[in-house]
Amino acid sequence: MGIYMKTVKLSEGLSLSAVVQGFWRLEDWKWTSKELAQFMNACIDRGITSFDTAEIYSSTLCERLMGDAFSEDASIRGKIQLISKTGIFQEKVNGETFGYYNTSYERVMQSCKESLQRLRTDYLDLYLIHREDPCFDPWETARALKDLKKEGLVKEVGVSNFDPFKFDALNQAMDGELVTNQIEWNPVCFEHFNSGMMDYLTVRHIHPMIWSPLAGGRLFKKEDPLCCHAMEKINEIAERHNEKPETIIYAWLMYHPAGAAPISGSNKLERLDLAIKALDVKLEHYEWYEIYTASGQQILR
Numbered sequence: 573m574g575i576y577m578k579t580v581k582l583s584e585g586l587s588l589s590a591v592v593q594g595f596w597r598l599e600d601w602k603w604t605s606k607e608l609a610q611f612m613n614a615c616i617d618r619g620i621t622s623f624d625t626a627e628i629y630s631s632t633l634c635e636r637l638m639g640d641a642f643s644e645d646a647s648i649r650g651k652i653q654l655i656s657k658t659g660i661f662q663e664k665v666n667g668e669t670f671g672y673y674n675t676s677y678e679r680v681m682q683s684c685k686e687s688l689q690r691l692r693t694d695y696l697d698l699y700l701i702h703r704e705d706p707c708f709d710p711w712e713t714a715r716a717l718k719d720l721k722k723e724g725l726v727k728e729v730g731v732s733n734f735d736p737f738k739f740d741a742l743n744q745a746m747d748g749e750l751v752t753n754q755i756e757w758n759p760v761c762f763e764h765f766n767s768g769m770m771d772y773l774t775v776r777h778i779h780p781m782i783w784s785p786l787a788g789g790r791l792f793k794k795e796d797p798l799c800c801h802a803m804e805k806i807n808e809i810a811e812r813h814n815e816k817p818e819t820i821i822y823a824w825l826m827y828h829p830a831g832a833a834p835i836s837g838s839n840k841l842e843r844l845d846l847a848i849k850a851l852d853v854k855l856e857h858y859e860w861y862e863i864y865t866a867s868g869q870q871i872l873r
C-alpha cells in the first residue's frame with residue numbers, strides 16, 4: 573500500500589511533498605553513496621519525495637554525491653521531484669576565488685547541462701534562479717529558462733530569495749510561468765513578511781518553499797537572544813499540544829495561507845518525522861501570532 577502524503581501543487585504538472593528534504597549540508601554527513609541512497613529511500617518511504625540541491629552547494633560536490641546515489645540505486649530518480657538551482661558562481665580571479673552572480677543566457681544553459689551531468693539525470697523537475705542578481709536582464713534569463721523547458725531539460729522553473737520587484741520582472745518576461753519562490757522563513761526571520769513577498773505570493777496562489785525552517789539549528793543553541801525569546805514561547809505551545817517544539821514550528825509555517833512547503837535540512841530521520849508530524853497538528857489562530865511575535869522582531873499594531 574502506498575503512503576499518503578499531503579502535497580503542495582506548484583503547477584498542473586508538478587506537486588511537491590508537503591515537506592521537502594534538503595541536501596545543502598550533505599558534504600558534512602560524510603556518507604557513502606550506499607548510505608545516501610538508503611537515506612533517500614527512507615525519505616521516500618515516508619512520502620518525502622521532493623529533494624532540494626543547488627549547483628553551488630559545496631562547490632558542485634553536493635550534486636555530484638547525489639548523482640552517485642542515483643546511480644547506486646537507479647530506482648530512486650523516478651520516484652522523486654528533483655530541484656536544483658543556478659546563478660551563483662565562484663571563479664578564480666587573479667588567483668583568488670571570487671563569488672558572483674551570472675544569469676546570462678549562455679551561463680544558465682551551460683550550468684543546467686552541467687548540473688544534469690553531475691546528478692546523472694536527463695531532467696530536473698524544478699530549476700530555480702538561486703539569488704537576486706543585481707546585474708540581471710530578465711528577458712535574457714527568461715529566454716534561457718524557456719529554452720531549457722522547451723528542450724525538456726527542466727519541467728518547471730522558479731526563483732529563490734527574490735523580492736517582489738525582481739520576481740515581477742522575471743515573471744513578466746516568463747509570461748507568468750514562475751511556479752515558486754524559495755525563501756527563508758523561521759521564528760527569527762521575517763524578511764519576506766516585511767518586503768510584502770508573502771502577500772505577493774499568497775494572492776497569486778504561488779506556493780513558497782521555505783529554507784532554514786529551524787534557522788539552521790540556531791534556535792536550539794541558546795546563544796542568540798532572539799532565538800531564546802522565540803523558543804521560550806514555542807516550548808510553551810509545544811507543551812500545550814504535547815508535541816516537540818520542532819513539530820510546532822513546522823505546523824506554524826504550514827498554517828499560513830500561502831501554502832508553504834518547508835525544506836528540512838537535518839540528516840536524522842527522527843527529525844524529519846517531527847516535521848511530518850506537523851501535518852496532523854492544528855494550531856489555534858492566536859498561537860500563530862504568539863510565535864510571530866515571540867522573538868520580539870515583529871509587532872502587532
Ligand SMILES: NC(=O)c1ccc[n+]([C@@H]2O[C@H](COP(=O)([O-])OP(=O)(O)OC[C@H]3O[C@@H](n4cnc5c(N)ncnc54)[C@H](OP(=O)(O)O)[C@@H]3O)[C@@H](O)[C@H]2O)c1
Nearest residue numbers: 594595596624732783784785786787788789792837838839
Ligand atoms: N535557497 C537558498 O538560498 C537556501 C539557503 C539555505 C538552505 N536552502 C535549502 O534549505 C534546506 C534546509 O536548510 P537548513 O539545513 O538550514 O534547514 P534547517 O532544518 O533549519 O536546519 C538544519 C540544521 O539544524 C540542525 N538541527 C535540526 N534540529 C535540531 C535540533 N533539535 N537541535 C539542534 N540542531 C538541530 C540540523 O542538524 P542535524 O543534521 O544534526 O539534525 C542541521 O544542521 C537546505 O538543505 C537547502 O536545500 C536553500
